[in-house]
Amino acid sequence: MIKAMDHVTINIKDVEATLHFYGEILGLQALPSVDMGDHFLRYFALPSGGKLELIQYYYDVPQLDVEATNKGCARHLAFEVEDIRALEKKLTDAGFVFHVPVSYVKNLDFTGGLTKDPNGFELEFLQYGEH
Template identity: 45%
Template sequence: MLIKMINHITINVKNLEDSLKFYRDILGLEQLDIVNMGDHELIYFALPGGTRLELITYFGTNQDINTNPSDGGIFRHIAFEVDDVRDVEKWMLENAIEVTLSITRVPKLGVYAILVKDPNGVELEFIQKF
């Protein structure tokens, strides 16, 4: 078996309108296809390197799940590398996005990091190498 790349990352959405605004309008991701699967819909966005973000909304059955950064489990966050975390933090605050960790220097990893939550409660990390 040879893994060639990550094809897509899926996020179950709580509110489609809020999620579209966040990923398309605030993060500026290019929206690709919308696929109606019958009982749910898939909305794809282009990520750098050919990977796609897949937002999935189940018609009438999405549930509200709350998580905290210290929660154990099988998934923690998605991390994106950016040119300037200061710009990211400013943009998030201007758009009323919850910043759960302000800019933090992480010497052991050689990065500055910021954590935010998307409209679905998914934690996103933005890092800048130093």
């Protein structure tokens, strides 16, 4: 039986921008990295447990463009945050655009929005309640 979620993986394009985004902007704690021979694994601890695994391949891999309505693929990763408006400002000031603007979603009782990380992976940030 399942005990817990261990990790979520994102294939990365820009190592420096990605490490800056997850480490400096979002404030996730870096964990030890692992060289697997043909790719390099970088990890960040997720506050609720588990890890974010970032894969840097040493060879060219094709770009996969995922649309919001594609079936059978990962659409986005969602993070609950302490202050959605402060994070919205921090990300916007850093040049990130919320393609789904931060707003209150009455049916789910949270305020949230969606943006993309430096690799084009969609991320949702939300805070429960109306903010």
